[in-house]
Amino acid sequence: xxxxxxxxxxxxxxxxxxxxxxxxxxxxxxxxxxxxxxxxxxxxxxxxxxxxxxxxxxxxxxxxxxxxxxxxxxxxxxxxxxxxxxxxxxxxxxxxxxxxxxxxxxxxxxxxxxxxxxxxxxxxxxxxxxxxxxxxxxxxxxxxxxxxxxxxxxxxxxxxxxxxxxxxxxxxxxxxxxxxxxxxxxxxxxxxxxxxxxxxxxxxxxxxxxxxxxx
DNA sequence: ACATTAAGTGATT
DNA sequence: AATCACTTAATGT
Numbered sequence: 001x002x003x004x005x006x007x008x009x010x011x012x013x014x015x016x017x018x019x020x021x022x023x024x025x026x027x028x029x030x031x032x033x034x035x036x037x038x039x040x041x042x043x044x045x046x047x048x049x050x051x052x053x054x055x056x057x058x059x060x061x062x063x064x065x066x067x068x069x070x071x072x073x074x075x076x077x078x079x080x081x082x083x084x085x086x087x088x089x090x091x092x093x094x095x096x097x098x099x100x101x102x103x104x105x106x107x108x109x110x111x112x113x114x115x116x117x118x119x120x121x122x123x124x125x126x127x128x129x130x131x132x133x134x135x136x137x138x139x140x141x142x143x144x145x146x147x148x149x150x151x152x153x154x155x156x157x158x159x160x161x162x163x164x165x166x167x168x169x170x171x172x173x174x175x176x177x178x179x180x181x182x183x184x185x186x187x188x189x190x191x192x193x194x195x196x197x198x199x200x201x202x203x204x205x206x207x208x209x210x211x212x213x214x215x
Numbered sequence: 216a217c218a219t220t221a222a223g224t225g226a227t228t
Numbered sequence: 229a230a231t232c233a234c235t236t237a238a239t240g241t
Contacts, residue, residue: 181229181230182229182230188229202238203237203239204238
């Protein structure tokens with residue numbers, strides 16, 4: 001049972017009856033930063049609705065390298081989970097709590113029902129899928145055209161948005177792992193960005209200047 | 216002072 | 229853009 005806190009967050013998105021349903025069927029879960037929420041091969045039985053915090057979604061390639069796919073921020077949901085759920089498929093992705101998160105878990109059995117019954121649910125689902133699809137398309141063509149510099153900037157922006165700070169505590173190696181490239185390449189690109197006055201580098205730390213966030 | 220780990224760099228493919 | 233080989237700098241013990 002979910003407390004009425006969700007009313008304030010979703011009253012503009014969902015119709016009142018649907019909010020009641022969410023309260024009746026949803027389970028509020030609190031997950032600590034760093035904990036894995038969904039792993040490869042897990043059967044998805046619930047739809048996560050992120051109430052607060054951020055979830056990091058990544059995928060593993062054939063060589064076992066992990067590649068960051070996208071983040072799910074508060075008030076969003078995971079597009080993969082909708083499709084997995086409806087088809088009863090196993091997870092192709094791994095979801096880790098980037099920071100402490102609160103999630104409302106919706107059991108998948110009520111999904112079909114809500115899709116028919118509530119227009120607002122249907123458009124919410126469609127919208128999250130559409131948004132994610134567009135974002136993935138962007139990522140795909142930046143990979144295809146090997147514009148690693150753009151990916152890196154995008155990554156830094158996302159990180160600072162998530163942590164709500166212009167100072168990121170990351171090593172070059174960590175960044176390289178998430179973008180599935182080598183440390184040397186990241187070091188060089190960061191150095192270049194530093195020369196362009198877009199950021200300053202320290203050991204284990206990067207300070208981003210505003211223009212990079214706005215652009 | 217020494218070892219360890221992060222970051223910088225030139226050369227090569 | 230990736231890899232290698234090496235240097236330099238920062239940090240922990």
